[in-house]
Amino acid sequence: MLTLYGALLVTSSANCPTGYICGWEKGVYVLHCNVVPSLNPQLSPTLTDIPLNATRVKIKCFSQLIDVHLNFSSELTNVRELILDTFNVTSTRREIFRGLAKISSLTLRNLFWRRMEKETFKGLTSLRSLSVEHLDALEYLHPDLLRALPALDSLSFRHVGAATDQLMYADYAAILRGLPLGRLRTLALYAVHSETHPETKLNVDVLFNEGSSSSALVHLDLGRNNIFNVEGDPVRCWPVVEYVSLAGNSFLGGVFVTPFWVRFYTHPRLKTVDLSRNNERALSSGDAVFSLTVDETCDSAVPFNLGPRMESVSVSDTTYIANSHTRHYPMCFRNSNGTMRYIDLSNTRATVALSFSIVQLRALRYLNVQNLNMQRLRGALFADMPRLSMLLLGRNNIGASIANDSRHVLFARNTNLRLLDLAGCHITDIPPDEFSDLRHLRVLNLSTNEIANFTVRLNKLTSLRLLNVSYNRLTTLPLTTLKELDHVARRRTIQVDISDNPLICASEFVTWAKSTKVHFLRAEQTLCEGDNGTRPVEFGVVTTLSDRLVFDVDNHDRTVAIAVSLSVIALAIPVLVFVLYRCRWKLALCCHRMKTGTPSDETPRDRTYKRDAFICYNSNDREWVCGDLLRHLEDNAVSTILHHRDFLPGSVLEDTIRESIAMSRFVVLVLSPDFLASNWCLLEMHLARSRVTSEGRDVIVPVILREFPATQVTRTLEAILSTSYLQWTDNRQGQALFWDKLVTKLKHGGNIRPLDNTAVELSTYHVLVD
Numbered sequence: 182m183l184t185l186y187g188a189l190l191v192t193s194s195a196n197c198p199t200g201y202i203c204g205w206e207k208g209v210y211v212l213h214c215n216v217v218p219s220l221n222p223q224l225s226p227t228l229t230d231i232p233l234n235a236t237r238v239k240i241k242c243f244s245q246l247i248d249v250h251l252n253f254s255s256e257l258t259n260v261r262e263l264i265l266d267t268f269n270v271t272s273t274r275r276e277i278f279r280g281l282a283k284i285s286s287l288t289l290r291n292l293f294w295r296r297m298e299k300e301t302f303k304g305l306t307s308l309r310s311l312s313v314e315h316l317d318a319l320e321y322l323h324p325d326l327l328r329a330l331p332a333l334d335s336l337s338f339r340h341v342g343a344a345t346d347q348l349m350y351a352d353y354a355a356i357l358r359g360l361p362l363g364r365l366r367t368l369a370l371y372a373v374h375s376e377t378h379p380e381t382k383l384n385v386d387v388l389f390n391e392g393s394s395s396s397a398l399v400h401l402d403l404g405r406n407n408i409f410n411v412e413g414d415p416v417r418c419w420p421v422v423e424y425v426s427l428a429g430n431s432f433l434g435g436v437f438v439t440p441f442w443v444r445f446y447t448h449p450r451l452k453t454v455d456l457s458r459n460n461e462r463a464l465s466s467g468d469a470v471f472s473l474t475v476d477e478t479c480d481s482a483v484p485f486n487l488g489p490r491m492e493s494v495s496v497s498d499t500t501y502i503a504n505s506h507t508r509h510y511p512m513c514f515r516n517s518n519g520t521m522r523y524i525d526l527s528n529t530r531a532t533v534a535l536s537f538s539i540v541q542l543r544a545l546r547y548l549n550v551q552n553l554n555m556q557r558l559r560g561a562l563f564a565d566m567p568r569l570s571m572l573l574l575g576r577n578n579i580g581a582s583i584a585n586d587s588r589h590v591l592f593a594r595n596t597n598l599r600l601l602d603l604a605g606c607h608i609t610d611i612p613p614d615e616f617s618d619l620r621h622l623r624v625l626n627l628s629t630n631e632i633a634n635f636t637v638r639l640n641k642l643t644s645l646r647l648l649n650v651s652y653n654r655l656t657t658l659p660l661t662t663l664k665e666l667d668h669v670a671r672r673r674t675i676q677v678d679i680s681d682n683p684l685i686c687a688s689e690f691v692t693w694a695k696s697t698k699v700h701f702l703r704a705e706q707t708l709c710e711g712d713n714g715t716r717p718v719e720f721g722v723v724t725t726l727s728d729r730l731v732f733d734v735d736n737h738d739r740t741v742a743i744a745v746s747l748s749v750i751a752l753a754i755p756v757l758v759f760v761l762y763r764c765r766w767k768l769a770l771c772c773h774r775m776k777t778g779t780p781s782d783e784t785p786r787d788r789t790y791k792r793d794a795f796i797c798y799n800s801n802d803r804e805w806v807c808g809d810l811l812r813h814l815e816d817n818a819v820s821t822i823l824h825h826r827d828f829l830p831g832s833v834l835e836d837t838i839r840e841s842i843a844m845s846r847f848v849v850l851v852l853s854p855d856f857l858a859s860n861w862c863l864l865e866m867h868l869a870r871s872r873v874t875s876e877g878r879d880v881i882v883p884v885i886l887r888e889f890p891a892t893q894v895t896r897t898l899e900a901i902l903s904t905s906y907l908q909w910t911d912n913r914q915g916q917a918l919f920w921d922k923l924v925t926k927l928k929h930g931g932n933i934r935p936l937d938n939t940a941v942e943l944s945t946y947h948v949l950v951d
Contacts, residue, residue: 197212201213201214206239207804207805207808207809208236208237208804208805208807208808208809208811208812209237209238209239209264209804209808210231210232210235210237210238210239211238211239211240211241212231212238212239212240212241213241213242214241214242214243214247214249214268231257231260233257233259234259235257235259235260236259236260236261236262236807237260237261237262237263237264237804237807237808238260238262238263238264239263239264239265239266240263240264240265240266240268241264241265241266241267241268242266242267242268243267244267244268245267245268245269245291245292245293245318246269246293247268247269248268248269248271249265249268249269249270249271250271251265251270251271251277251278253278253279253280253281257280257281258282258283259283260281260283260284261283261284261285261286261826262284262285262286262287262288262803262807263278263281263284263286263287263288264288264290265288265289265290265292266288266290266291266292267290267291267292268292268293269292269293269294270292270293270294275298275300275301275303276300276301276303276304277301278301278302278303278304278305279303279304280304281304281305282304282305282306282307283307284305284307284308285307285308285309285310285332285825286308286309286310286312286825287302287305287308287310287311287312288312288314289312289313289314289316290312290314290315291314291315291316292316293318294316294318294319295318295319295320295321296319296320296321296323297319297321297322297323297326298323298326299323299325299326299328299329300329301323301326302326302327302329302330303329304329305329305330306329306330306331306332307332308330308332308333309332309333309334309335309825310333310334310335311330311333311335311336311337312335312337312339313337313338313339313341314337314339314340314341315339315340315341316340316341316342317340317341317342318342319341319342319348320342320347320348321347321348322348322352322353322355322356323356324355324356324358324359325356325359326356326359327356327357327359327360328359328360330360331361331364332364333360333361333364333365334364334365334366334367334397335365335366335367335368336360336365336367336368336369337367337368337369337371338353338369338370338371338373339369339371339372339373340371340372340373341372341373342373348373348374349374350374350381350383350387350388350406353370353373353388354387354388354389357388357389363396363397364397365397365398366397366398366399366400367398367399367400367401368398368400368401368402369400369401369402370402370403370406371402371403371404371405371406372404372405372406372429373406374406374407374408381406381407381408381409382408382409382410382411382412383403383406383408383410383411383412383413384411384412384413385411385412385413385414385415385418385419385441386412386413386414386417386418387413389418389419396420396421397421398419398421398422399421399422399423399424400422400423400424401419401422401424401425401426402425402426403425403426403427403430404426404427404428404429404430404455405428405429405430406429406430407430407431408427408430408431408432409430409431409432410432410439411427411439411441411442412439412440412441413441414441414444415441415444415445415448416444416448416449419448420450421450422448422450422451423450423451423452423453423490423860424452424453424455424860425445425451425453425454425455426454426455427455427456427459428455428456428457428458428459428495429457429458429459430459430460431459431460432456432459432460432499432501446487446488446491446514447486447487447488448488448491449488449489449490450488450490451488451490451491452490452491452492452493452520452860453492453493453494453860454491454493454494454495455495456494456495456496456499457495457496457497457498457499457525458497458498458499459496459498459499459500460499460500460501486515486517487514487515487516487521489518489520490518490520491516491520491521492520492521492522492523493521493522493523493524494521494523494524494525495523495524495525496525496526496529497525497526497527497528497529497549498527498528498529499528499529499530500529500530500531501529501530501531513540514540515540515541516541516542516544516545517541519541519543519544520544521542521544521545522544522545522546522547523545523546523547524542524545524547524548524549525547525549526549526550526553527549527550527551527552527553527573528551528552528553529553530554540565541565542565542566543565543566543567543568544568545566545568545569546568546569546570546571547569547570547571548563548566548569548571548572548573549571549573550573550574550577551573551574551575551576551577551602552575552576552577553577554577554578555577555578555579556577556578556579557579557581557582558574558579558582558583558591560586560590560591561590562591563591563592563594563595564590564593564594565594566594566595567594567595567596567597568597569595569597569598570597570598570599570600571598571599571600572592572595572598572600572601572602573600573602574601574602574603574606575602575603575604575605575606575626576604576605576606577605577606578606578607579606579607579608580606580607580608580609580630580631581607583603583606583608583610583611583612583615584608584609584610584611584612586612586615587612589612589614589615589616589617589618591615592615592616592618592619593618594618595618595619596618596619596620596621597621598619598621598622599621599622599623599624599644600622600623600624600626601616601619601622601624601625601626602624602626603625603626603627603630604626604627604628604629604630604649605628605629605630606630607630607631608627608630608631608632609630609631609632609633610632610634610636611627611632611635611636611637612636613636613637613638614638615637616637616641616642617638617641617642618641619641619642620641620642620643620644621644622642622644622645623644623645623646623647624646624647624649625642625645625647625648625649626647626649627648627649627650627653628649628650628651628652628653628678629651629652629653630652630653631653631654632650632653632654632655633653633654633655633656634655634659635650635655635658635659635662636659637662638661638665639662639665639666639669640665640668642669645669645675646673646674646675646676647675647676647677647678648666648675648676648677648678649677649678649702650677650678650679650682651678651679651680651681651682651703652680652681652682653682654682654683655679655682655683655684656682656683656684656685656688657684657685657688657689657690657691658679658689658690660689663689663690663693663697666697666699667697667698667699669699670697670698670699671698674700675699675700676699676700676701676702677699677700677701677702678701678702678703679701679707680702680703680704680706680707681706681707682707683710684707684708684709684710684718685709685710685711686709686710686711686712686716686718687711688709691709691718691719694718694719694720694721695719695720695721696721697721698721701720704717704718704720705717707720790844790845790846791820791844791845792820792821792822792841792844792845792846793814793819793820793821793845793846793847793927793928794814794819794820794821794822794845794846794847794848794849794882794927795821795822795841795842795844795845795847795848795849795869796810796821796822796823796849796851797848797849797850797851797856797862797865797866797869798850798851798856798862799851799853799855799856799858799859799862800825800855801853801855802851802853802855802856802886802887803825805851805886805909806823806851807823810851811823813920813923813924814923814924814927817924817928818928819924819927819928822841822844822845824837824838824841827841828841834861835864838864838865838868839868842865842868842869842872843872846880846927847880847881847882847926847927848865848869848872848880848881848882849882849884849923849927850865850866850869850881850882850883850884850901851884851886852883852884852885852886852887852889852898852906853885853886853887853889854887854889854890854893857889857893857894857895857898858893863895866897866898866901867897869881870897870900870901879904881901882907882923882926882927883901883902883905883906883907884906884907884908884909884923885906885907885908885909886909887909907919907922907923
C-alpha cells in the first residue's frame with residue numbers, strides 16, 4: 182500500500198514500528214514518524230525495522246517534541262549514510278551510534294539535543310563527513326568529542342546553539358584540537374556565535390591550534406559569526422586552503438591594511454574569497470564617494486600583490502564604518518600572475534571616501550561595481566582587462582563620463598564583452614560610436630536613465646541579442662536605428678525593451694513596430710501618447726497555425742467542401758500533435774531499440790579497463806547517483822568507480838582522480854548547478870576532457886540531472902554538450918529510454934542523442950562566460 186505523508190511517498194510495510202510509515206525513497210530507506218506530538222510517544226526503530234541491505238537510512242519526524250529512542254545493531258554493516266531529522270534524541274546509552282562502524286556520512290538536522298559527550302560518536306571509525314545543522318538547544322560540546330573520528334575529513338556546524346547562547350569559539354577550538362593532524366579538508370562554522378553575544382575578535386592561531394588541525398583545509402566557512410576583527414597568520418594556519426568565506430560578519434573597516442589581511446590576500450594557495458554582506462545592517466549609513474582608478478605603478482596607494490592563484494573576490498553588500506581604530510588608505514590591487522577571473526564590489530558603502538586601484542587583471546572575466554556611488558570613470562579604467570565578458574556598472578553617477586567620451590576609449594579594449602550594464606547611471610547622451618568596438622556584445626542594458634535622443638550606432642554590434650532602453654525619455658527611435666534593427670533581425674532574433682518611455686503615437690517607430698521582425702519585451706507596458714490619449718503600441722504578431730488556415734469567407738468561389746476540409750485539418754493537427762506528444766517517449770524508445778539492435782563496436786572490448794565508468798558528481802547529487810543511477814548500472818553489470826566509495830583515505834586526491842579516469846572505459850558527468858559550482862567537479866571534467874584529446878575518442882557521457890543557468894556554461898562544457906548528452910526526466914517512458922541509452926553506451930559504446938530538443942539556452946540577461 183502507498184501512503185502519502187507530506188511530500189514523501191513511501192511504501193507502507195507491516196515491519197514498520199508503531200507510529201511510522203517506512204519504505205524506500207530514491208535509494209534511501211526512510212522511517213517517517215506519523216504521530217501527534219502531544220502524545221509524546223517513545224518511538225524505537227531497531228534492527229528489525231531497517232533492512233540489512235540498506236546503505237542509506239533517514240529517520241525523520243515533524244516535531245522536536247517527539248522522542249525517538251535510537252538503538253542500532255552491529256549487524257547493520259551496509260549502512261554508509263545516516264540522516265536524523267526533526268525529533269528529540271533519546272538513548273539509554275552514551276554511545277548512541279554504536280553498531281554503525283562502517284558509516285561514512287552522518288547528518289544531524291533540527292534535533293532537540295542538549296549535550297554531546299565524549300562517547301557520542303564512539304565507534305564511528307569510518308566516518309568521513311559530519312554535518313550538524315540547526316541544533317538550537319545544543320549547549321555543550323565535550324573537548325574530546327571528535328577524537329573518536331580518525332577518518333573525518335569534512336566537518337560542518339551550522340546554526341548551532343542559537344537558543345542557549347552557551348557555545349563560544351573556545352568550545353569549537355577545543356574539539357578541533359582532538360582531530361588527527363592533516364586530515365580535515367572541509368570545515369564550516371557558520372552562525373555558531375550568536376548575534377546576541379558581543380562582537381568577537383577572532384584569533385585564527387588560537388581557534389586552529391596554530392594550524393595543527395587545519396593543515397589540510399581546502400574549504401573554510403566562518404560566515405555569520407559576529408566577527409569584527411581577525412588576528413593571526415592565515416598562511417601558517419591554513420597552508421593549502423583554496424576557499425575562505427567570512428561573509429555576514431561585522432567588520433567595520435580597516436579590513437585590508439592589518440597584518441592578517443595583508444597575509445590573507447597574498448596567500449599562495451587561496452583561490453576564492455567571500456567577504457560579502459559584512460555589516461550589512463548599516464548599508465544605509467554610508468554615502469561617501471567610492472573611487473575606482475588605475476595606477477599602473479601603485480605609487481600613490483598601498484600595494485597588494487594578490488596571491489598567485491587568486492581567482493575570485495567578493496566584498497559586495499558591505500559597509501565600511503570609520504572609527505578611532507580604523508584608518509583607510511588608497512588601495513592598489515595587482516594580479517601579476519593573471520589568475521583573477523571574478524570581482525564583485527557591488528553595493529559597497531562607506532562613511533569615508535574609499536579609493537581602489539585595480540591593475541594587471543588581464544584574465545578578469547566578471548566585474549561588478551554596481552551601486553558604489555562612483556562619480557566618474559577614468560578613460561583607461563578597463564583597458565587592462567581585454568578578456569572581460571561581463572561588466573556591471575549600473576546605479577552609479579557616471580553619466581557625464583559616458584557623455585564626454587567623444588573618443589570612445591572607455592570600452593575600446595574590451596572587445597570580448599558579452600554583457601554591459603549601464604542601468605541607472607544618470608546618462609543623458611551617448612556618443613554614437615561608444616560601443617562600436619564591442620562586436621561580441623550580446624546584452625546592452627541602458628534602462629532607467631535620462632536618454633531623450635538615441636544616437637548609438639548598432640551596425641557594428643554584430644552579436645547583439647538584447648537592447649534594453651526602458652524607463653528613459655525616448656519619444657521615438659531614429660530612422661537609422663530602425664534600419665539597423667531590421668538588418669539584425671533578418672539574420673537572428675533580437676529583443677528590444679522600450680517600455681515605460683513617453684513614446685509619440687505619430688512617430689516613425691510606432692508605425693515601424695507593426696511590421697518589423699524585432700521581438701519586443703514587456704509589450705503591455707509600452708504605451709504611446711496621441712491625440713486620443715494614451716494607447717498601447719501595436720507590435721507585429723507571430724504567425725501561428727490557425728492564421729495559416731484562415732480563408733476569406735466573403736469569397737463565394739470557395740466551396741463548402743474546402744471549408745469543411747480546412748476545418749477538419751485545423752482540428753486534426755492539434756489532436757495529432759497531442760497524441761504524438763503523449764506517446765513521444767514510447768516512440769523514441771522503439772526507434773532507439775531498433776537502431777541499437779546490434780551493439781556498436783566503436784569501443785573495443787579487448788582493451789584493458791578495470792571498470793566501465795567513472796562517475797563524476799557533486800555530493801549534493803549523491804542521493805540520485807547512489808540510488809537510481811547505481812542501481813540501474815549494477816543491475817546491468819556495468820562496473821563503476823565512485824569517489825566516496827572507492828577512493829582510499831590518505832591518497833593524493835588529484836592523482837587518484839587521474840588514475841580512476843584512466844582505468845575506466847567511460848567518464849559519466851552528472852551535471853547540475855552544484856556540479857558546475859564545485860572546483861573538484863570542474864577538475865574532474867577537465868581531466869576527462871584531456872583524455873578525449875589524448876586518445877582521440879569520445880569517452881565522456883554527459884548526463885544533465887538538473888538544469889543550470891547559461892552563466893555556468895564554460896567553453897569546455899559547451900564543447901562537451903555540443904556532441905551529445907542525456908537529460909534526466911520525470912516521465913516514466915522517458916526514464917526507460919534514458920536508462921536504455923546510458924547502459925547501451927557504457928556497455929557497447931556508440932553514439933547517444935539528446936532525449937529531447939531541450940538545449941542549454943542563452944538566458945535573456947546572461948551570456949556564456951568561460
